[in-house]
Amino acid sequence: MGSRRPWGAEKLNRMHPLPFSLWFALLMFCRCVSASEFAHITLNKEPNDHLESLAQISDSEVSLERTFLSPAHRRASTQLRVWMEEAGMETWVDAIGNVHGRINSSNPDAAAIVIASHFDTVLDGGKYDGALGIIVGMAAIKHTVLQAAQQAGVDLAGSIQQAGAPVPEAARTAAQRTLRAPLHLVAFSDEEGIRFKSTFLGSRAVVGSLVPNGMLDAQDRQGQSLRKVLEAEHAAAGKGSRPAEEIAASLVLPPQSVKEYVEVHIEQGPVLEGLGVSLGAVSAIAGQTRLWVVVNGTQGHAGTVPMRGRADALAAGASIISAIEHICGGGPDAPPASDEASENEMLVCTVGELRVWPGASNVIPGSVQLSVDIRAKADMLRTSIVQQVKADITRLCITRGVSCSVAQNHDAPAVLSDAGLVQDLVSAIRTSQPLLQQILPSGGEAAECTGPGEQCKWGENTEENDAGEALASSPSACSGQGRDVPVLVSGAGHDTMAMAEITKVAMMFVRCRGGISHSPLEHTEPKDVAAASAALATFIAGRVL
Known part of the structure; x- marks a missing residue:
């Protein structure tokens, strides 16, 4: 007996007699176009549209500002929840403002793959710091849900024809019967620490470390503690009155419920751009310590107090800042950074916030508060530098006749990524090419799909740099195909550091223009967003389909 012909071709042939081979070719062409457009919407158009929309949600009319539980932060939370539900997930918001999205699997007891980043x-x-990881994670999960539904035999024809189209309920239900592990997306409410330092x-x-780290007693500028905020949020959700410690305990994901954690984030540095690739994996994250220094002097009249009799808090603060810069190897007298070992230590120290009281031109400052951020790849070096900075602050305050206090608000050890996860991310970046070809045609052209047995072809447009080298307008340049996928060390802190306390972790970095971040000039090309979505979708599919 001969091979069975596809039902669609048989039916069409009865209705409109044509050579079977022609009908078969036409059907395959249509399927190719449909699949290409399907992926283009879920992994390219939708995530890029969502990033632009989320960037419009701000507490400021002139800049992007979305801090912990502000009005804009709450509006963003609502919007993220809507998008997660459109992607086929059930959603909820916990008492600290984290937005959760989850789709269960065929095995109710399986540990979940957690994908997350922050939206403050x-x-x-x-617009990309933090938000990119959430939106790319959402896109990859939506694409995976639809893939799983197709594997289960659900006909999705006409279901996803434009960005924002929700996953049909039948597809969501079928996906849950097909997936081998749950997928859990978290939009973390606060990573930057602006409100509570x-x-x-x-x-x-x-991960359950709010209470052990004493974070419940942290206060914002209005003197409101995190403890009171948690209790108020819990009550506002209609869950009654409970002590903050009990509420904090209810927020924890049990370690046994988490299989692994992956975070996608812009690089916030220039390495990927310099290499001409969109994506890289992260092998480690530098440790970080944050100090809050208060200097109290004697406030006085700027015109009547002699210079030698002053206890100027701001002058003492300036000496402290200069000393910190010197200790960490900076300033005009610093030796040239020629030692490769010194570079690998990645020691950097920053005073990023300074408050002066009363802040009047005719008043000697009576009080100064300043932040100190110390980071290094090696924990032993970072700990040594922190102790040296504290000792110098004490010495300088005694010398200048002012009082000082130093609070250590944050201390995170360096984190190593799981080697197996890193390798799997590298492999996913390399093998996401067929999917990327569907969603990101070269030079913005439509992919040409000519029929059965042929892959969609790329247009001939490419960009070149000044040296005539190909840049990332082709799929191979976008994801690093044909060249090594970079594996980097992150100097910036990420939520991955906290999640490493309960599970194995890894990160994927995405190229950003000029390495600029924490700035309105921060930018990631839409094609790089698409490359990240395709790579993460490939990574997830390998684990759950």
Whole structure:
């Protein structure tokens, strides 16, 4: 007996007699176009549209500002929840403001693959920091849900014809019967630490380290503690009155319920751009310590107090800042950075916030507060530098006749990524080419799909740099195909550091223009967003389909 012909071709042939081979070719052509457009919507158009929309949700009319539980932060939370539900996930918001989206699997007891990043911003921030990881994760999960539904035999024809189209309920139900592990997306409410001067509030709530780290007693500028905020949010959700410690315990994801954690994030540095590739994997994250220094002097009249009799808090603060810069190897007298070992230590120290009281031109400052951020790849070096900075602050305050206090608000050790996860991310980046070809035609042209047995072809347009080298307008350049996928060390802190306390972790970095971040100039090309979505979707599919 001969091979069975596809039902669609048989029916069409009865209705309109034509050579079977022609009908078969036409059907395959239509399927190819449909699949290409399907992926283009879920992994390219939709995530790029969502990023632009999310960037419009701000507490400032002139810049992007979305801090922990502000009005804009709450509006963003609502919008993210809508998008997660459109992607086929059930959703909820916990008492600390984390937005959760989850789709279960055929095995109710299986541990989940958790994908996350944060949706708060710094003041005058960029639209990709944090938000990119959430939106790319959402796109990859939506694409995976639809793939799983197709494997289960659900006909999705006409279901996803434009961005924003929700996953049909039948597809969601079928996907849950097909997936081998649950997928859990978390939009963390606070990573930057702007309001309470303590980073990773959202992810630390999930891993259960809010209470052990004393974060409940952290206060914002209005003197409101995180403890009171948690209790108020819990009550506002109609869940009654409970102590903050009990609420914090209810936010925790049990370690046994988490199989692994992956975070996608812009690089916030220039390496990927310099290499001409869109994506890289992360092998480690530098450790970080944050100090808050208060200097109290004697406030006085600028015109009547002699210079030698002053206890000027701002002058003492300036000496402290200069000393920190010197300790960490910076300043005009610093030796040339020629030692490769010194570069590999990645020691950097920053005073990024300074408050002066009373802040009048005719008053000697009576009080100064300043932040200190110390980072290094090696924990031993970072710990040594922190102790040296504290000792110098004490010495300088005694010398200048002022009082000082130093609070350590944040201390995160360096984190190593799981080697197996890193390798799997590298492999996913390399093998996401067929999917990327569907969603990101070269030079913006439509992919040409000519029939059965042929792959969609790319247009001939490419970009070149000044040296005539191909840039990332082709799929191979976008994802690093044909060249090594970079594996980097992150100098910036990420929620991955907190999540490493309960599970194995890894990160994927995405190229950003000029390495600029925490700035309105922060930018990631739409094609790089698409490359990240395709790579993450490939990574997830290999684990759950």
